[in-house]
Amino acid sequence: MTTDQLHRAIEAVWRIESAKLVAALARRTRDVGVAEDLAQDALVAAMEQWPRSGVPDRPGAWLLAAARRRGIDAIRRDRVLDRKRREIADRLAADSAPPDVDAALDDEVGDDLLRLIFTACHPALSADARAALTLRLLGGLTTDEIARAFLAPEPTIAQRIVRAKKTLAEKAVPFEVPRGDELATRLASVLEVVYLVFNEGYAATAGDDWMRPALCEEALRLGRILAELTPAEPEVHGLVALMEIQASRLRARTAADGSPILLLDQDRARWDHLLIRRGLAALARAEALGGPRGPYVLQAAIAACHARARAPEATDWPEIARLYGELARAVPSAVVELNRAMAVAMAEGPAAGLAILDALADEPALAGYPYLPSARGDLLAKLGRPAEAAPMFRRAAELTRNARERSWLLGRARACDDAR
Amino acid sequence: MRVMVIIKATKDSEAGVLPDTRLMKEMGDFNEELVKAGVMLDGEGLHPSSRGVRVRFAADGKRTVIDGPFAETKELICGFWLWQVKSMEEAIEWLRRCPNPHLEECEVEIRPVYEAEDFGEAFTPEMREQEDRIRAETARLKG
Helix, strand or coil, rough: CCCCHEEEEEEEEHHHHHHHHHHHHHHCCCCCCCCCHHHHHHHHHHEEEEEEEHCCCHHHHHHHHHHHHHHHHHHHHCCCCCHHHHHHHHHHHHHCCCCCCCCCCCCHHHHHHHHHHHHHCCCCCHHHHHHHHHHHHHCCCHHHHHHHHHHHHHHHHHHHHHHHHHHHCCCCCCCCCCCHHHHHHHHHHHHHHHHHHHHHHHHHCCCCCCCCHHHHHHHHHHHHHHHHHHCCCCHHHHHHHHHHHHHHCCHEECCCCEECCCCCHHCCCHHHHHHHHHHHHHHHHHHHHCCCCCHHHHHHHHHHHHCCCCHHHHCCCCHHHHHHHHHHHHHHHHHHHHHHHHHHHHHHHHHHHHHHHHHHHCCCCHHCCHHHHHHHHHHHHHHHCCCHHHHHHHHHHCCCCCCCCCCCHHHHHHHHHCCC | CEEEEEEECCCHEEEHCCCHHHHHHHHHHHHHHHHHHHCEEEEEECCCHHHCCCECCCCCCCEEEEEEECCCCHHEEEEEEEEECCCCHHHHHHCCCCCCCCCCCCCCEEEEECCCCCCCCCCCCCCCHHHHHHHHHHHHHHH
């Protein structure tokens, strides 16, 4: 094996083992920051030794043993030991758990991973900090990769991660899976981070660094892992379903010149039917668990209506309108109501949709939101009222910050002028 | 990236011999590990080639249906997985952890799946056609 091949092999092992390793060390040290440092030390040790010895048969066990050894040595070498560090060293040394992680109970590894996810996504941290820390600890991504993915300078991300770990230590955030009432809110915090990562990737455009679209894959991987760790949580399966179905359209949603293609105009043959099938299966899993449907399950159900339709005309708009209604009741939001209006317009005609939009006219949450006037314009145009539609499109064009969208809206306004 | 992991056939698999309970359990555990790691997208086992057919496309366009079984056992496949991984190396590392899928010597092959980026700047005819269609559609809406 050449050095280059070996480095890539170590990277692959790291990809598979790092989260489990950090999680196992965090349980022992009760400090995520210390755990990550020790895991990095183990990686350095592997880089030094594996070129001579080859990749061991059980690389995970090797890394854990190396991390423990280095941790104990390093901490003990430090002469001015504070109490906390002495405790950490003692816990690592006294650890009688098998050095063989592969042989350790699967449940235990899973529990550690889940603790790590909940800790990295702790609400004491900002959403950005949670996302960076999660990609670092759970995805095994380097600071450089995270920085490129979020279009941020590397020092910014590095600092964000350092601060996040410090906050967790200062607030003495326990390394545990929340229970009871707390679980729901903490899980929401985790799902928010996973979906944020996904949307960053989804928002990537042609010509961006490849790390940006790779965020979709990272989020999907995190979601799939989470779904196996918390199989009884319908919202987790709902989020996975939503991401699988949205990812299924990645190939179909931009034209060759990079301009966006709207859902109803996409070539459905280019959708990824493997991901659709997986998304529908995840949705079925969520729905089989019963109970009231949460926002992710409902959004996945809406996405599934589109995914099931072989042609745009076959879309079940009444069902989509009903699901938006349910979503608006679960999480009252003017944007959801706007989407419901458009679904109702498709199901019952533009007049019915316009009635809902009229009720939203003075909604403060939608002031400055370009899609409200553009939606009104669209329905007015369909109702044969171009004189009223044109100023709506012009208003939307003023509000949008996207140049491509602006020219498209102005085009529609001119078409309305011509139709008068 | 996606890879297809192709499990090659053996004399036993071609004879329809099913793996024993121990191997079934080991493969089950490995599959579970793949699912838990978010790597497994899909996977299926295939019946022996005696239940398969081939359709041969001659250069002149003539199609001939050929019934199995087929010779060259080692080149036949008896199952596949689709994995989502970050690199070929990650796929290799996972495959190193896989139990031998047969009770005898065999080979398993990893092949990367083409992704849109692999086509680079070059338009596929399909993409060009799609673009033309969109242009025509846009023109129709404008007109």
